[in-house]
Amino acid sequence: MSRRARLALFAVAAAALAVTLGIGLAGLPSFGSQVSSYAKLLNVLAPRQRHVTDVVSAVTFDYRGIDTLFEEFILLGAVAGISMLLRPLSDEVRELPEDKVPDRAIPPPSPAVWLLAVLLSSLLALIGLETVTHGVLTPGGGFQAGVVLASAIYVVYLGTNYTTVERYQPDALLEASDGVGAFGFVVIGLLGLLAGDVFLTNVVGLGVTGNMIAGGTIALLNLTVGLEVAGGFAILASEFLDQTAVIRTRTKQ
Amino acid sequence: MSDAVIAVALVWVAASGTAVVLTRDPLQQAFVAGFFGLGLAFLYLSMQAGDVALSQIVVGAIALPLIVLLSLAKVRKGRE
Amino acid sequence: MSVLAYGVVAWLFLIGLYGVVTSRNLIHMVVCVSVAQSATDVLLLEIGYRAGGHAPVFVSLPAHPGPAVDAVTQALALTDVVVGATVTALLLALAVQVHKRAGTLDPDALRATKE
Numbered sequence: 001m002s003r004r005a006r007l008a009l010f011a012v013a014a015a016a017l018a019v020t021l022g023i024g025l026a027g028l029p030s031f032g033s034q035v036s037s038y039a040k041l042l043n044v045l046a047p048r049q050r051h052v053t054d055v056v057s058a059v060t061f062d063y064r065g066i067d068t069l070f071e072e073f074i075l076l077g078a079v080a081g082i083s084m085l086l087r088p089l090s091d092e093v094r095e096l097p098e099d100k101v102p103d104r105a106i107p108p109p110s111p112a113v114w115l116l117a118v119l120l121s122s123l124l125a126l127i128g129l130e131t132v133t134h135g136v137l138t139p140g141g142g143f144q145a146g147v148v149l150a151s152a153i154y155v156v157y158l159g160t161n162y163t164t165v166e167r168y169q170p171d172a173l174l175e176a177s178d179g180v181g182a183f184g185f186v187v188i189g190l191l192g193l194l195a196g197d198v199f200l201t202n203v204v205g206l207g208v209t210g211n212m213i214a215g216g217t218i219a220l221l222n223l224t225v226g227l228e229v230a231g232g233f234a235i236l237a238s239e240f241l242d243q244t245a246v247i248r249t250r251t252k253q
Numbered sequence: 254m255s256d257a258v259i260a261v262a263l264v265w266v267a268a269s270g271t272a273v274v275l276t277r278d279p280l281q282q283a284f285v286a287g288f289f290g291l292g293l294a295f296l297y298l299s300m301q302a303g304d305v306a307l308s309q310i311v312v313g314a315i316a317l318p319l320i321v322l323l324s325l326a327k328v329r330k331g332r333e
Numbered sequence: 334m335s336v337l338a339y340g341v342v343a344w345l346f347l348i349g350l351y352g353v354v355t356s357r358n359l360i361h362m363v364v365c366v367s368v369a370q371s372a373t374d375v376l377l378l379e380i381g382y383r384a385g386g387h388a389p390v391f392v393s394l395p396a397h398p399g400p401a402v403d404a405v406t407q408a409l410a411l412t413d414v415v416v417g418a419t420v421t422a423l424l425l426a427l428a429v430q431v432h433k434r435a436g437t438l439d440p441d442a443l444r445a446t447k448e
Contacts, residue, residue, distance in 0.1 A: 003441060010354045014347055021346070025339040032256075032334070032384030039381065039403035046404070047391050055389040055401075056304045059408040071412040078419040085426040089433070131307075138390060139303030143415045147311040154319055210392065229415065233316055236422050240323035243429060244330065256334060256384070263341045266375070270345045270368050274352035279360040286364055293371055297410075300378050301388040301402045308414040316418045317367070324360055324425045328432050 051206045052136045052215040060141065061221040065200040068221075069185055072228060076182050079232040086239040088247050097162040097245045109160055117159020124152035132226035136215045142222045146229025153234045162245045165238075174234045181228025188217050188224065255299065262296035283321045290314060338379050345372035359428040359438045367421045374410045374417075381406030 001009075046058040060068050088094055128149035135141030157165045192201030200217075207214035269289040276282040290313020297306035349369025356362035381403025387394070389404035432438050 006354065010351070014350065017350075018343060018347060021343040025343060028335075028339065028380065030335045031338040031379060032382050035381065035383045035386075035400070035403045036405070039405050040400075042404055043389055043391075043401045053390060053392040054304075055391070055404040056407045056411065059404050060411065064405065064408055067409070068412055071416050074416050075419050078416070078423045081423050082426045085423070085430055089430075137392060139307055139388070141304065141411075143411060144304070144307045144311055147308075147316055147415065151311070151315040154315065232419065236316075236419070237319060237323070239426070240320055240327070240422075240429075244323050244327045249433075260334065260337060263337055267341045267344050270371075271348055273368055274348050274365050277357065277361060279358055279364070282361055282364055286367075289368070289371075293375070296375065297378060300382045301386060302378050302381075302407045302410065303388050303390065305374070305378060305407055305410045305414060308411050312414055312418040317421065320422045320425055321360065321364065324429050327429050328360070328438060 047209060050202065050215050050218065051209040052218055053209060054135065054137055054139060054141075056139070057135045057141050057218055057222065058215065061218045061225075062200075062202055062215070065189070065221070068225070069189065069200070072182060072185060072225060075229065075232050076178065079178060079235055082236055082239055086243050092247050092249055094242075094246050095248050113159050117155050121152045121155045121159070124148055124155060128152060128226075128230070132222055133212055133219075135222040136219050137210070137212065142225025143229055145222075145226045146231075147233055149226065149230035150233035150237065154237055157237075157241065162241065165241070169234065169238065171235070171238060174231050174238065177227050177231030178235060179231075181224045181226070181231060184224035184227070185221060188220055191217070258299045259296070262292065262299050265292040266296050279321070279325055283318050283325070286321070287314065287318055290317065339376075342372050342376045342379065345369065345375065357439050357441065359431060359440060360425065362440065363421060363424045363428060366424065367417065370413075370417045370421075374413055377406045377410045377413070 042059060042063065043055055046055040046063070047053060050058045050062055052058045128145045128151075131140040131148060132142055132145035135145070153165075153169055156168070189200040192203050193199050195201065195203040197203065202216040202218070204216040204220065206216045213219055266289070269285065269292050273282060273285050273289050276285050290309060294306045294309040294313065297309055346369050349365050349367075349372065352365030352368065353362050356365060383400050383402045386400045386402040387398055389401045389407070391401075428438065431443065435443055437443065
């Protein structure tokens with residue numbers, strides 16, 4: 001199909017979609033007018049029932065925990081897919097990164113960049129740990145903190161070079177973190193089954209509202225999801241980095 | 254007052270979303286996409302969604318530009 | 334306000350689709366897909382918004398806090414943002430490998446291999 005024919009077809013289809021979307025969206029209640037009764041109920045019940053102050057965390061990891069499990073496994077599957085897609089192919093070879101190649105003199109990173117990387121990386125690691133542990137109290141939690149922790153790893157690459165990254169962030173450790181996080185979620189869910197109740201029931205002691213260790217399994221699931229997301233995003237960046245820095249097509253000699 | 258803030262955020266998001274699509278060069282698009290992500294985070298924050306705004310900030314400022322730029326670097330290296 | 338709010342959702346989705354259809358570069362196309370995806374997040378949050386409401390975090394509130402916004406849609410949108418970024422990364426990995434095999438990132442120039 002030629003490009004113009006495709007564009008004409010898209011124009012027709014987009015007009016139909018726009019009309020359908022318009023009719024559908026017009027049937028919604030006016031913006032900001034009402035909230036579902038399930039949400040109103042949860043806003044009242046969650047602090048009392050689960051001893052947490054951040055209802056969004058309680059919904060993510062307790063009331064709708066099974067949805068989060070599925071989303072987490074989508075993440076795991078996507079990371080596994082990326083690892084598989086970006087593996088060295090049959091006509092590729094892993095070579096030395098450019099700063100190690102003997103006939104090329106790359107200047108070492110400047111001390112200012114290195115210092116900034118050290119400061120930023122430690123700051124980001126601290127912020128990530130703070131976000132993951134305070135997920136039950138304030139906006140935060142495993143998903144956000146995982147990406148912040150992974151960014152602490154990215155900053156190391158930005159401030160140094162590929163060899164440092166490879167030495168201090170072994171792939172095995174990142175993959176283990178990813179797997180342990182995903183597995184930990186399922187294990188904590190199974191605790192509910194073992195206690196004679198439903199999968200993902202909150203069976204650990206609930207604690208006092210306002211404490212950092214409160215909400216029972218919510219705090220634990222925050223930690224496992226943080227591990228998994230951090231490991232997943234770090235693997236992601238490491239795979240793309242390998243492709244850029246190391247993997248080259250085998251040249252025919 | 255909060256309605257005005259949400260309206261500004263919505264216009265920002267719509268305008269920068271259009272700019273992201275109309276920027277054809279992927280390298281320039283990565284920067285405009287960062288601006289779009291910031292607008293989204295501002296919108297989520299003005300709609301009282303702190304958790305989602307935090308997610309959008311970390312993803313839109315860190316994860317997405319990094320992988321887009323690494324892909325571009327790989328593609329450009331292959332072209333040499 | 335409703336027209337602007339829901340109109341932006343429809344606009345973002347349609348402009349993202351337009352970008353995918355008229356794209357000449359696979360990486361540009363992937364970022365347009367992520368624009369269309371963010372339209373769904375915005376719609377989720379708009380459905381859960383309550384005018385004059387505060388965030389569903391019940392700590393350090395004033396004496397008469399008023400209603401809170403919907404926490405369920407925020408939970409859905411939160412995981413969606415992070416997982417959406419990962420799926421975007423998967424699409425970019427596909428684009429990188431396609432470039433290696435076909436030598437081009439132009440979707441119009443890609444043809445099924447006949448080997």
